[in-house]
Amino acid sequence: MSAVEVEHLTKRFGDFCAVDALSFAVERGEIFGLLGPNGAGKSTLIRMLTTLVPPTSGSARVNGFDIVRAANGVRQSIGVIPQAMTSDLELSAEENLNIFAKLYGIPREPRRRAIKTLLQAVDLEPWADKPVKMFSGGMRRRLEIARGLVHEPNIFFLDEPTTGLDPVSRVAVWDMLSRLKRERDLTILVTTHYMDEADKLCDRVAIVDHGKLAALDSPLKLKASIPGRNILEVSFSKVPAGWENTLRTLPDVAELKAEDHVFRLASHNGPRTTVALMEAARSANVTVTSLSVQSTTLDDVFVHYTGHQLRDALQAPATAESPYLMKRH
Amino acid sequence: MHRIWAIIERDLRRFRRSPTLIVMSMLMPLVQLVVLGYAFGGKVKNLEIGIVDQDHGVPAIKLKEMFQAVAANARTFDTIAYHDQAVALHDLREGRINGVLTIPPHFSRKVLAGANPRVALVEDNTDQFSTSALGGALTELLATYNSPADPPRETAKVTLDMVEIYPYVPYIQYLLPGTITLAIFVSAMIGGGIIFIDDKARGLHEGYLVTPIRKFELILGFNLAGAIKAIIAGFVLVTVGSIIAGIPDPLNVLRLARMMVLVVVTALALISMMFLLMVRVSDPLVPRAIFGVLNTVLFFPSGAVYPTASFPPWMKAITVVDPFTYAVHGFKQLVLKNTGLMSISYDLAFLVGFTLLAMSAATLLFRRTL
Numbered sequence: 001m002s003a004v005e006v007e008h009l010t011k012r013f014g015d016f017c018a019v020d021a022l023s024f025a026v027e028r029g030e031i032f033g034l035l036g037p038n039g040a041g042k043s044t045l046i047r048m049l050t051t052l053v054p055p056t057s058g059s060a061r062v063n064g065f066d067i068v069r070a071a072n073g074v075r076q077s078i079g080v081i082p083q084a085m086t087s088d089l090e091l092s093a094e095e096n097l098n099i100f101a102k103l104y105g106i107p108r109e110p111r112r113r114a115i116k117t118l119l120q121a122v123d124l125e126p127w128a129d130k131p132v133k134m135f136s137g138g139m140r141r142r143l144e145i146a147r148g149l150v151h152e153p154n155i156f157f158l159d160e161p162t163t164g165l166d167p168v169s170r171v172a173v174w175d176m177l178s179r180l181k182r183e184r185d186l187t188i189l190v191t192t193h194y195m196d197e198a199d200k201l202c203d204r205v206a207i208v209d210h211g212k213l214a215a216l217d218s219p220l221k222l223k224a225s226i227p228g229r230n231i232l233e234v235s236f237s238k239v240p241a242g243w244e245n246t247l248r249t250l251p252d253v254a255e256l257k258a259e260d261h262v263f264r265l266a267s268h269n270g271p272r273t274t275v276a277l278m279e280a281a282r283s284a285n286v287t288v289t290s291l292s293v294q295s296t297t298l299d300d301v302f303v304h305y306t307g308h309q310l311r312d313a314l315q316a317p318a319t320a321e322s323p324y325l326m327k328r329h
Numbered sequence: 330m331h332r333i334w335a336i337i338e339r340d341l342r343r344f345r346r347s348p349t350l351i352v353m354s355m356l357m358p359l360v361q362l363v364v365l366g367y368a369f370g371g372k373v374k375n376l377e378i379g380i381v382d383q384d385h386g387v388p389a390i391k392l393k394e395m396f397q398a399v400a401a402n403a404r405t406f407d408t409i410a411y412h413d414q415a416v417a418l419h420d421l422r423e424g425r426i427n428g429v430l431t432i433p434p435h436f437s438r439k440v441l442a443g444a445n446p447r448v449a450l451v452e453d454n455t456d457q458f459s460t461s462a463l464g465g466a467l468t469e470l471l472a473t474y475n476s477p478a479d480p481p482r483e484t485a486k487v488t489l490d491m492v493e494i495y496p497y498v499p500y501i502q503y504l505l506p507g508t509i510t511l512a513i514f515v516s517a518m519i520g521g522g523i524i525f526i527d528d529k530a531r532g533l534h535e536g537y538l539v540t541p542i543r544k545f546e547l548i549l550g551f552n553l554a555g556a557i558k559a560i561i562a563g564f565v566l567v568t569v570g571s572i573i574a575g576i577p578d579p580l581n582v583l584r585l586a587r588m589m590v591l592v593v594v595t596a597l598a599l600i601s602m603m604f605l606l607m608v609r610v611s612d613p614l615v616p617r618a619i620f621g622v623l624n625t626v627l628f629f630p631s632g633a634v635y636p637t638a639s640f641p642p643w644m645k646a647i648t649v650v651d652p653f654t655y656a657v658h659g660f661k662q663l664v665l666k667n668t669g670l671m672s673i674s675y676d677l678a679f680l681v682g683f684t685l686l687a688m689s690a691a692t693l694l695f696r697r698t699l
């Protein structure tokens with residue numbers, strides 16, 4: 001039995017389809033990444049899986065429990081970190097954990113022990129009795145991670161746990177998650193905008209766009225699946241007519257995108273294409289003003305499968321993150 | 330100049346885009362105008378006067394007839410006939426009637442003999458507005474009685490003795506019951522309204538909803554938490570308020586205990602009303618916007634500041650369904666008349682019934698999802 005099984009899961013808000021007949025399975029013990037731009041439907045999907053929002057159609061099982069018919073079984077076996085930071089700012093770290101442990105009905109002694117271990121695990125022991133409003137964003141996230149694990153769930157859902165954190169805190173959060181996963185035998189389902197994170201930490205990644213599954217595989221295989229193992233970004237002082245065609249016919253070029261004087265080439269063999277490109281430039285008397293060669297990243301995978309840049313998508317008007325989230329006009 | 334305009338422009342644009350705020354900022358003063366306009370200074374009507382006729386002579390009957398005529402026309406008061414003065418006085422103390430008029434034995438004989446007889450009106454003086462309305466009506470009535478038109482048969486003049494059964498009640502004491510209720514309401518409004526919706530908006534409830542907590546546990550948790558805060562506010566007002574207002578023997582344990590019963594029942598009623606109003610709300614602006622209007626609409630028609638006996642029919646309709654009315658009436662009985670719980674059993678029953686109704690409706694409307 002997979003940890004999470006999703007079948008044709010759909011959520012409509014009026015005419016708008018936020019999650020469109022998604023099907024996939026998350027295996028036990030893996031870190032499963034959901035990658036997608038703002039408004040892709042990641043949070044909606046997680047909310048359905050965590051019983052917060054009823055699906056319009058389709059079905060899903062979490063830890064074997066149907067998310068509609070056995071919602072309480074689901075709730076008992078999952079830990080959830082919502083996208084918004086939801087710890088109580090006025091209470092201390094320990095009080096926050098205590099309240100949640102009580103909500104899960106954990107008796108006093110195990111509760112005390114679990115909280116102590118968790119605070120240690122997320123490096124917050126020295127701040128146990130400080131009010132959360134004094135915490136930095138990274139500390140708050142770590143506290144929420146502890147909160148989500150207080151009842152020792154099998155499956156852990158995190159909605160953008162690192163958004164808004166500085167690079168150091170991001171790394172800390174991910175290290176923590178990898179360690180907790182190993183120690184506690186967790187299955188983790190996590191959403192993120194950060195391709196590098198997904199690449200390094202996820203066992204498998206699903207790319208979601210407009211509520212649909214665009215691709216699903218391990219980061220390595222995803223990267224291998226798109227044309228070109230290297231990306232060349234090159235710009236020229238001025239380009240003669242037909243230059244684009246010249247570039248396209250360079251050895252090993254798989255794909256070419258042009259924007260004024262800047263070109264982006266996907267190549268199966270970066271070094272060979274680079275050498276050929278420099279030669280072509282010299283013989284055509286064209287000056288190369290900049291050149292970079294990168295290996296394929298998940299960004300490229302994303303662009304390939306969704307047909308647009310994640311960065312563009314990120315600049316789309318921010319949608320309401322939660323129907324409950326305070327709207328600031 | 331540009332910068333000043335920038336600030337003004339932003340403010341006005343924002344204002345235009347929040348219709349709730351616009352509507353409420355205009356509605357609130359209008360509601361105040363209408364409610365306050367009719368809540369104060371109306372003619373007090375339909376007070377209840379018990380009449381004990383211990384004489385049964387013709388002049389006594391004539392006097393009673395004049396009372397009934399006032400009851401039928403001016404409607405300042407209605408009359409209820411009592412045979413036993415003790416029963417009438419008991420009802421007066423329990424707050425069921427506003428005054429007891431006793432026509433003593435030998436009243437007729439004295440009238441016919443030309444001796445000036447006296448009748449006594451024992452009145453509930455906890456409400457100055459009712460007292461003065463009643464006093465005015467009776468003085469007028471006796472003046473008519475004493476000057477029969479044609480031909481003057483007897484020369485006796487009847488005089489009225491007004492007897493107040495409670496010590497003088499200054500207005501501050503008259504206001505205290507409403508203030509206690511208001512304190513409970515404000516606490517319910519902040520705890521069950523503003524903080525509740527803010528927590529919801531901050532996603533705190535989302536945290537609750539992913540745990541295995543059941544719907545009824547959530548609802549009870551929210552409401553009892555709000556009720557406890559409201560009860561504390563009520564308790565402070567009951568004790569400190571009594572001292573400040575100069576209620577005689579303010580810390581009388583027995584009375585405090587009875588007041589606490591009413592505080593608890595009132596807190597439950599108001600918090601469940603709040604919960605019902607907020608159960609489907611998610612915009613933090615809503616509880617803030619309705620606060621003022623709700624306050625006006627519940628407080629003034631309740632009889633907290635002026636007797637309900639003077640209200641026009643539409644406001645009386647609010648009075649009847651307004652939980653404030655019963656809380657205020659109950660506290661008046663306990664604070665100003667020091668009665669027992671029996672005399673407020675109807676108030677308690679209404680508030681308990683209101684709580685059950687509001688809670689059931691809210692439970693039906695409550696969604697255990699976002």
Ligand SMILES: Nc1ncnc2c1ncn2[C@@H]1O[C@H](COP(=O)(O)OP(=O)(O)OP(=O)(O)O)[C@@H](O)[C@H]1O
Nearest residue numbers: 013018037038039040041042043044045319320323
């Ligand atoms: N309650 C709702 N009512 C109407 N539309 C909604 C509701 N919740 C979400 N949506 C819409 O569904 C789409 C998907 O939203 P969702 O929050 O799932 O996206 P997301 O992938 O989590 O985005 P982000 O990266 O911004 O968190 C959005 O276009 C959003 O506007």
Ligand SMILES: [Mg+2]
Nearest residue numbers: 042043083159
């Ligand atoms: Mg989201």
